[in-house]
Each structure stands twice: as C-alpha cells, then as structure tokens.
Amino acid sequence: MAEKLLKKGNEAIALAAIRYGVDGYFGYPITPQSEVMETLMEEMPWETTGMVVLQAESETSSINMLYGGACCGKKVMTSSSSPGISLMCEGISYMAGSELPCLVVNVTRGGPGLGTIQPSQGDYFQAVKGGGHGDYKTIVLAPASVQEMYDFVGTGFDLAFKYRMPAMILSDGAIGQMMEKVELRPQVQRLTDKEIAEKYGDWATTGKSGRKANFISSLALEARDMEQINLRLQAKYRLIEETEVLFEKHLCDDAEYLLVAFGSSARICESTVEMARSKGIRMGLLRPITLFPFPTRIIQAMLPQLKGIMSVELSAGQMVEDIRLAVNGAVPVEFFGKMGGIVFSPEEVLNAFTAKFNL
C-alpha cells in the first residue's frame, strides 16, 4: 500500500529530498517557499538518513554552499523564490561553468524587484535562458501538481548528475502553497563516501586518496581553452534537446487550436479546453514539462493540424517567444497572460482565445 499524505507543494519538496537520499539542503527563508526548510528542520533527517540541513546567511551563501557540496560529488539542493534566485544566478553560472550537478527549486512570485508574494511565471526567461552570465543552460522542470513537486526532485537530480549541470524546478506560489494528495516513493539510500569517491572520483573533490588531485574551477584564462569548454557545454545542451524533452498532451489528437501552458497555468487551461470543447471548438492543451529542453519538435509536428496557438502564462509573455521560434510563422501564435500575482480564470482564457481568433 503506497503511503499517501495530504501535503503542500513545498512540504512535498522537503519530503522528497529526504526520501530521495539527498545529502545536503542549504537555504534561506523567503515567501512563498519557506515551508521547504521548515519541514526539513521539523523532520530532522540528519538523525535518520544523515542529510545535512543548514540555514545559510543569504541566498548568495546558500548557492555557494551548494557549489562546495556539489564539488564533493554530493547530492545538494536549495530552494528559494524569485528575488532569492536572482541572487543565486551568479552561483548557478559558476556551477554550469564548472559542470556541477545540483537542484535549485524556484517557487516563483510576482516581480520585478521585491514584487509580490502571489504566484507568477515571470521568471521563465531567467530560468530557461540562463539568468546568470555567460552561455549556459539549466535543465528546467515545471511541475503542475504537488505530486510532480515531489517526483521532480528525483527527476531533477537524475538529470543533473547524468549531465553534470544544475537542474531547476520552476514552480510558483500556487503549486508551492496548495495542498493535494501526494504518494511518497520508497526511501533511496544515500551514497556512502566510499561509493561517491568511486563513482565520481574522476572529478569530485573527495580527498585525493589513490588518485591524482582534482580541482574544480570555472576559470580558463586562455581564450582557446574557454572556447573548448563552451563548445563542450553547447554539445551537451544539444544532446539534452534531442533526448530529454518531457511534455503532456491533453485532448490534442483532433485539435485545431492549441493552448500551450506550463505549471499552474496549465491546470487552469485544462478547464478552458473542456469549456471550449463543449462549445464545439476543437481545442487541445500542450503542457511542456521540461522548459529547457523546450518541446520545439512536438509543437512543429502538430502544425499541419493546427489553425492557431495561444500561449497562456502568468507573465507579460515569455514562453510565447519559444513557441514562435518553433512555429516560425506557420500558424498564428497569440498570447494571453496576467502579471504581478494576478491569476486568470478558465473563462478569461477562453474569452481571450475567442477574441484573438475571432471565433
């Protein structure tokens, strides 16, 4: 019998971290995600799995604690919300440059600046296009339920270690705060120090026992060396685009019109699709689960059947740019969104859709 609990999205992240054998969590309080660290401190995983949980003095420090932990080949994560993630972007860039795995959970809120504490998807560009300096990417997973908040901790770490790069869960205040049933997965054992030294001994700073010394750095003063690092990173990103795209289609088989939405927007759009269908409009929903890699080819494959696409986002329109790049003018691509923590209703989405496509 699977263990099911009623939990907030943020609490699910914390429980998943313990169950997935995470070695260390380093964080700093910020609304609307503080329950992640609060839950971890309540659960005291250092007494059970041996997981380290530490409240850092700032987001800058927590991301650099991740950097140190990731250098050691340990499974390390943090969570924050938009302004905190902005502070972390420097560290994420360093980890991308040093090719280090880690998991960053972003329970986004409305911006810019200190913004608001209500949900927003205005950090799509920051998450998907880099955020920090330099040509780099992070794997970005967009959960739409508390169960996915839980499950993507494991998915995120698996991908981060497979490609040795940071992975991000891009959630929002709605998913973080809402309560749903969540099925807990079986406990994964943490790797022992010996196992880590064997598995990651070719790069991790575990102490140079029986091998040459390892050093981790993102510095290469020679331009030719730095070019090679960039070429290697880009090759990795192309491979990820080929192989790791995750998405979900809802009523797309006969669809003439397509809504594209991720996370909490996608949940609202499911209702919009039902409403449209009841009015005889053949509408479907594509929910990108990975935002990087973006389901570009999935959209392109659907183009022959489509009369139009609308991107629905809690932002001024960010993902719509990636849809337009995929579509390249083949069909009209419209956008509907709200900003600053305001959430649209399914009816508002449908009204916007019928107005934009004159239906």
Place this chain on the structure above:
Amino acid sequence: MDTHDIIKPENLVYGKSKVLTDTVMHYCPGCTHGVVHKIIAEVIEEMDIQDRTIGVCPVGCAVFAYKYIDIDWQQAAHGRAPALATATKRLYPDKYVFTYQGDGDLASIGTAEIIHACNRGENIVVIFINNAIYGMTGGQMAPTTLLGMKTATTPYGRKAELNGYPLKITELVAQLEGTCYVTRQSAQNPASVRKAKKAIRKAFENTTQRKGTSFIEIVAACNSNWKMAPVKANKWMEENMFPFYPLGDLKDR
C-alpha cells in the same frame, strides 16, 4: 671532496615538501603567498593528511593555489570560499577543510560569508593573507589598506573621510563565539615563518577536535603593488603594518 660528494640523500637537511607540485609559481618575487603555500604544504605532509584535505581557493592572486599544493581544490567565486568550505566540511566531517583568502576576498566582498562561517563555528581553517591591497587586479585599495597608503584607487593616499577606515576583521572574528583560535602572524623571516607554521598546524589540528573555526591572518607584503623592492617592502611592512595589525594570538581556547 667536491660538491657531488656532498649532494647525497643522507646529507639532505632541507627539501621541498612532497605536497608542493613542481609547477613554477606565478607569484612575483618577494611575494608572501609562495612562503605561506610552502608552510601549508609542509603541515599537510607532516600531519600525513594529503588525501583527506580539501582546499578552497579565492578570487585574487591565490586563485591558482590549486596548481601548487597537491591536494583536491575548489575554486570559489569572489568572497564565497567560507560558504563552500562550510558545506564541504559538513558533508565530509572527517576531512580537513581550509580556505585560503586575500584581504579583498575575505574582508570586503566576502564579509558576510566569513563572519557567518566563523559565527557558526564551522570546523574549518581560514588562512587570511592581508597585504593591504588588491594584488591580482593591479593594486587598488583593499578594506585593510592603511590610512595614507597610496593605491591605484587612492592615488593621494587613503583618507578616512573619503574611504573609511582600515578594517581589523581579525579582531572582529575573535569576538565571535564560534572561533576557537584566532591569531595574526607574518612570514618575512625564518623566525616568523616557524611561528606561522606552528599556528597553521595547530589550526588544522583544532578542526578534528570540533572546537570551532581557526582563523589565521598572515600580514603579508605585496612589493609589486606597493612599488618597492622585496627587502624594502618587508621593512615597510614591519614599520607600518605591524603597529596597526599587531602580531600574536587574539584568542586560543
């Protein structure tokens, strides 16, 4: 008897530590970094902890420390070495973890990280090289630059009303409950090198006893950016730096 008869292993009275690599150091002749690297390597060798030591190097002149001391290294973003060391030590409590930081890295951009790592009493060693100037970027004012001292960004000398006062960060961390050993040393002559080495060894030993953070400031010379010959730089350091940054233990428990 000629020199070949003398150069024999059994006659060896001094040698380079095995923990130092053969890479030629990029440091300027007269710089203190090379001497401190040597001391750290000797301590690691004497304690036989080369395979259990993880260093965190800074942004600054010592950014390339990993090339010279043959251990595992992490190269931190500017000022963040104590955060990396915190996680590393907590995730590997049985390893020896130290940061190696300059005055700009530790006492300016990394002030929050060093204060909080020390205040949490992380069981790490902090080696703090204070030469009162930014070396790598070409001699700009550091937080520890003395009043009146000329640098690239204080061309008429540091003035309190314009630039504030030199920061005695070592006195500051000595106040924190988390530090167990705070000392200020130098490395400009054999006697001071011996004392500094003793202090560094003690600091490494402290970390296994879970006593808290050990913090060692080394008052150092940057003859290139001070624009002095090495001997003159050391003399200037003794006459000007030591009165403001007095040597000795600030805390030992």
